[in-house]
Amino acid sequence: DAKTTQPTSMDCAEGRAANLPCNHSTISGNEYVYWYRQIHSQGPQYIIHGLKNNETNEMASLIITEDRKSSTLILPHATLRDTAVYYCIVRVEMNTGNQFYFGTGTSLTVIP
Amino acid sequence: AAGVIQSPRHLIKEKRETATLKCYPISRHDTVYWYQQGPGQDPQFLISFYEKMQSDKGSIPDRFSAQQFSDYHSELNMSSLELGDSALYFCASSFFGGPGDTQYFGPGTRLTVL
Numbered sequence: 001d002a003k004t005t006q007p008t009s010m011d012c013a014e015g016r017a018a019n020l021p022c023n024h025s026t027i028s029g030n031e032y033v034y035w036y037r038q039i040h041s042q043g044p045q046y047i048i049h050g051l052k053n054n055e056t057n058e059m060a061s062l063i064i065t066e067d068r069k070s071s072t073l074i075l076p077h078a079t080l081r082d083t084a085v086y087y088c089i090v091r092v093e094m095n096t097g098n099q100f101y102f103g104t105g106t107s108l109t110v111i112p
Numbered sequence: 113a114a115g116v117i118q119s120p121r122h123l124i125k126e127k128r129e130t131a132t133l134k135c136y137p138i139s140r141h142d143t144v145y146w147y148q149q150g151p152g153q154d155p156q157f158l159i160s161f162y163e164k165m166q167s168d169k170g171s172i173p174d175r176f177s178a179q180q181f182s183d184y185h186s187e188l189n190m191s192s193l194e195l196g197d198s199a200l201y202f203c204a205s206s207f208f209g210g211p212g213d214t215q216y217f218g219p220g221t222r223l224t225v226l
Contacts, residue, residue: 034214043116043202043217044155087154091213099168100145100204100215102154 003027003090009107012082018075020106022088025069032091033064034100035073037084037108044087044102047073078110114138116205116218124224125193133188133221137205143167144186145215146178149200161186162208193225 005023012018024033032051036044048055048062050071055062061074075082085105117136125131137144143162147155148171157170161180172178175193180186184205190197200222204215 036217038155041200041220041222043219044204046214046216049214099157099160099170100147100155101157102147104154 003101004088004103006086006088006103006106008104009109011109011111012075012078014080014110014112015077018073018078018082018108018110020073020075020086020088020108021070022072023070024088024090027068027090033062033068033071034089034091035060035062036087036089036102037082038087038105039081039084047086049091078108080110080112082108083110084108116203116216118201118203118218118221120221121219122222122224124226126226127193127195129193129225131190131193131223133190133201133203133223135186135188135203135205135218137184137186137203138216141205141207141216142184143206143208143213144180144184145204145206146172146186146188147202147204147217149202149220150196151199153199155202158188190223195225198223198225 034049035047038044050062064071087105119134145160146158149155158172160168164180178188200220202220204217206215
């Protein structure tokens, strides 16, 4: 089930903000949006998550539209180490756990 | 704090052999998830356990089984290995009911089947 849609790849200049969009038009009311990134075959790294409100932490900001059908991950000052595949995931809440369905992700390349 | 630990980090097996992958969750986490990532593919959910009981099942082959033990560590047992089982296997853990049930991933086990 394709729950999220992301651009396949994006470039960003070092020091600039990287804005990564994600569409999740079939999201339901109790489903969270998560962002992870994976740097070349390492374990996916948690970045941020949200339900309705915009969220910010030390790594990034998450902007969720009012209708919750899309969101944007913002890396405020991209560095070369931010080059990775970024996954937008809608958490499917089950009775006793939560499944993550990884989409194809966005391959972000930060350019010097 | 220590993260999720997976062992071994690398494993080479022959076709039709068996393999056992181990996962040690973050302290106090009660839920463990297994994912498989083939070459050039995205991680695919296999199976999860909550409080030592299987909670959800994804695309796990019948040749694979898993369990979670009393100390919350988990093992993924793979039998009759096939070439197509060559992949990265990630384990993640979370505290069910915690803030957002965020999953934290281990470094993975790279399985190569020859």
